[in-house]
Amino acid sequence: MSTVRRSCDHRTRMTARRSQFGSLSVPDLLRSTDDRVVAGVCGGLGAQLGIDPMVIRLAMVVLTLANGVGLATYCVAWVLLPEAGPDAPLAPSSPTRRRTTERAAGVGLVTLGTVLLIRQFGLLLPGELVWSVSVCAVGFSIVWTRTSGVNRMRMRDLALGTSVDGARATRSLIFRAVVGGSLLIIGLALLFASGGVLSAVGQLGLAMLATGVGVGLLLGPWIVRLWRDLDTERRHRIRSEERSEMAAHLHDSVLQTLTLIQRHADAPGRARMLARRQERELRAWLFDDRAPVDGAAASLVAALEQIVTEVEDQHEVAVDLVLVGDAPVDRSIDSFVSALREATNNAARHSGAPEVSLYVEVEPERITAFVRDRGAGFDPRAVEPGRLGISGSIVGRMQRLGGKAEVHSTVGEGTEVALEIPRANGTATS
Amino acid sequence: MNTRPTVFLVDDHQMFRSGVRAELGELVEVVGEAGDVESAVEGIRSTAPQVVLLDVHLPGGGGKAVIETLKPELPELVFLALSVSDAAEDVIAVIRAGARGYVTKTISSPELAVAVQRVRDGDAVFSPRLAGFVLDAFAGDAVPDVRDPELDQLSPREREVMRLIARGYTYKELARRLDLSVKTVETHVSAVLRKLQLSSRHELTRWATDRRLI
Numbered sequence: 001m002s003t004v005r006r007s008c009d010h011r012t013r014m015t016a017r018r019s020q021f022g023s024l025s026v027p028d029l030l031r032s033t034d035d036r037v038v039a040g041v042c043g044g045l046g047a048q049l050g051i052d053p054m055v056i057r058l059a060m061v062v063l064t065l066a067n068g069v070g071l072a073t074y075c076v077a078w079v080l081l082p083e084a085g086p087d088a089p090l091a092p093s094s095p096t097r098r099r100t101t102e103r104a105a106g107v108g109l110v111t112l113g114t115v116l117l118i119r120q121f122g123l124l125l126p127g128e129l130v131w132s133v134s135v136c137a138v139g140f141s142i143v144w145t146r147t148s149g150v151n152r153m154r155m156r157d158l159a160l161g162t163s164v165d166g167a168r169a170t171r172s173l174i175f176r177a178v179v180g181g182s183l184l185i186i187g188l189a190l191l192f193a194s195g196g197v198l199s200a201v202g203q204l205g206l207a208m209l210a211t212g213v214g215v216g217l218l219l220g221p222w223i224v225r226l227w228r229d230l231d232t233e234r235r236h237r238i239r240s241e242e243r244s245e246m247a248a249h250l251h252d253s254v255l256q257t258l259t260l261i262q263r264h265a266d267a268p269g270r271a272r273m274l275a276r277r278q279e280r281e282l283r284a285w286l287f288d289d290r291a292p293v294d295g296a297a298a299s300l301v302a303a304l305e306q307i308v309t310e311v312e313d314q315h316e317v318a319v320d321l322v323l324v325g326d327a328p329v330d331r332s333i334d335s336f337v338s339a340l341r342e343a344t345n346n347a348a349r350h351s352g353a354p355e356v357s358l359y360v361e362v363e364p365e366r367i368t369a370f371v372r373d374r375g376a377g378f379d380p381r382a383v384e385p386g387r388l389g390i391s392g393s394i395v396g397r398m399q400r401l402g403g404k405a406e407v408h409s410t411v412g413e414g415t416e417v418a419l420e421i422p423r424a425n426g427t428a429t430s
Numbered sequence: 431m432n433t434r435p436t437v438f439l440v441d442d443h444q445m446f447r448s449g450v451r452a453e454l455g456e457l458v459e460v461v462g463e464a465g466d467v468e469s470a471v472e473g474i475r476s477t478a479p480q481v482v483l484l485d486v487h488l489p490g491g492g493g494k495a496v497i498e499t500l501k502p503e504l505p506e507l508v509f510l511a512l513s514v515s516d517a518a519e520d521v522i523a524v525i526r527a528g529a530r531g532y533v534t535k536t537i538s539s540p541e542l543a544v545a546v547q548r549v550r551d552g553d554a555v556f557s558p559r560l561a562g563f564v565l566d567a568f569a570g571d572a573v574p575d576v577r578d579p580e581l582d583q584l585s586p587r588e589r590e591v592m593r594l595i596a597r598g599y600t601y602k603e604l605a606r607r608l609d610l611s612v613k614t615v616e617t618h619v620s621a622v623l624r625k626l627q628l629s630s631r632h633e634l635t636r637w638a639t640d641r642r643l644i
Contacts, residue, residue, distance in 0.1 A: 052602065077612060181579075320598065322558045322559055322561070322562035322596045322597075323562065324562050324565045324566045324596070325566065357597060357598030358594075359558070359564070359596050359597040359598065361593070361596075370597045372597055372598050416597075
């Protein structure tokens with residue numbers, strides 16, 4: 001068995017945070033990845049709030065005419081809201097029909113309210129324009145929502161040029177060119193035909209808008225596609241970098257060890273130790289975030305793993321570590337760890353057993369450790385009273401620390417060394 | 431029961447399967463093997479073994495999936511989890527799904543045969559590591575709002591037994607040290623297994639969240 005380590009869960013899971021207001025819950029706002037015309041803002045909002053996205057799009061268009069409020073809101077949302085992904089899924093709520101109508105009506109009223117408010121400030125564009133465009137938009141949305149899915153796809157491909165079919169691509173190009181071009185011409189015409197300062201402000205806004213929409217229609221799909229390609233390429237690059245890093249590591253460590261093992265196949269003890277060491281290293285590399293083991297260990301876990309590594313490397317003996325609890329290392333725990341190291345080394349060196357079990361338990365008032373082997377054992381009583389003996393120094397050390405040590409051994413059956421050190425208020429007394 | 435236990439091997443590492451088959455051949459009767467969840471479920475249904483030696487990491491949902499699929503159909507069937515990894519999340523997950531024991535692949539063949547025999551006879555097999563996890567998870571005796579004291583705490587005797595197992599004692603050595611019969615030791619271990627499987631309490635959950643298992 002290899003050493004104990006704190007297993008970190010590398011997956012960080014983002015859960016949709018829900019703030020509870022009585023029975024209402026306000027979900028995170030996200031952008032949709034499926035239902036998107038430009039950036040999925042309306043799709044996402046619609047899905048999260050339980051309103052038909054088409055209604056939201058309609059509201060955006062109308063508000064855009066109200067001095068660009070809708071457009072501004074859309075852009076802000078595009079920048080701020082994250083995209084829905086596997087980590088943060090869109091909550092698929094399926095509200096009842098009556099609720100959708102209610103919510104749609106709510107959106108409509110909010111839109112109307114905003115338009116009237118802006119009109120109060122005298123910033124509204126010519127009234128006829130707003131209402132006629134609104135009517136067109138309503139008509140368009142009705143047509144859109146009443147078409148079947150297939151036809152809708154076809155119309156969307158036509159407008160956005162996302163279809164790859166040759167003939168259809170040309171048709172969509174022509175369509176987009178005509179619409180975009182005419183909007184562009186309208187915009188420019190308005191720009192040059194405008195007279196007077198005050199009306200020019202409103203006219204200018206409209207002109208810029210038309211120009212912007214025209215340019216967007218013409219170039220939009222390309223820009224979006226380019227952006228997405230860049231993103232995919234970046235992801236591919238990151239993945240291949242990771243893969244070559246992993247390959248390099250495996251080559252340097254595992255491949256080398258496997259070659260060594262083949263060469264030492266006749267010395268099973270050596271081969272086993274090579275394999276065990278490599279196993280430990282590979283496990284640490286795969287699962288641990290902690291800093292490498294050189295230098296002073298900050299916690300008991302790290303200190304114990306250091307012991308295991310040292311003893312295993314020096315003596316070709318397997319050390320099985322089981323640890324319950326953890327504690328920060330202070331001076332007396334450090335001395336405790338040294339005594340433990342000595343005991344483990346003794347067991348590895350003198351017992352003749354292939355395995356040593358190391359068990360450490362951290363309790364609130366004390367830390368106990370047991371070093372056990374099933375080796376030759378010895379008779380504690382046979383040690384002359386004057387001589388220290390193998391375990392004498394350990395017993396003395398522990399007593400100086402304010403703890404205690406006991407050695408139980410039976411000839412032919414093995415040895416167990418029990419160490420204990422008290423803790424006071426979470427730290428050991430020295 | 432002194433007959434050889436019938437065993438079904440499930441492990442996605444083919445080399446390992448043939449190794450186990452060769453080494454255990456005399457001591458147990460290997461009635462079948464499989465490398466993923468689907469073929470394991472099919473194979474077990476058709477060969478009806480007593481014990482399933484089950485790897486934790488398998489394509490198709492892992493060892494957990496095999497246990498969860500077959501437990502309702504074959505309640506008598508016993509699972510012994512076997513894995514390279516002794517990470518807490520693997521061990522605990524498969525025990526709570528219903529495995530009666532967990533051993534790591536570095537175990538020697540005689541010990542593996544003994545473990546198979548033991549689970550076949552209805553007892554639980556705990557590796558020292560698993561015993562350590564149990565002690566860690568059920569640490570702290572005075573919990574104020576314990577819902578089910580039976581399930582959510584270890585009795586002092588059980589704690590003693592777990593501690594000795596964690597220290598590497600075999601059941602026989604344990605029995606001798608605590609002056610009990612091996613049967614009593616097995617009863618205690620089974621009781622602890624049941625607690626680990628059924629305790630849904632926040633001690634276990636807190637332990638798991640501390641280790642970011644949940």
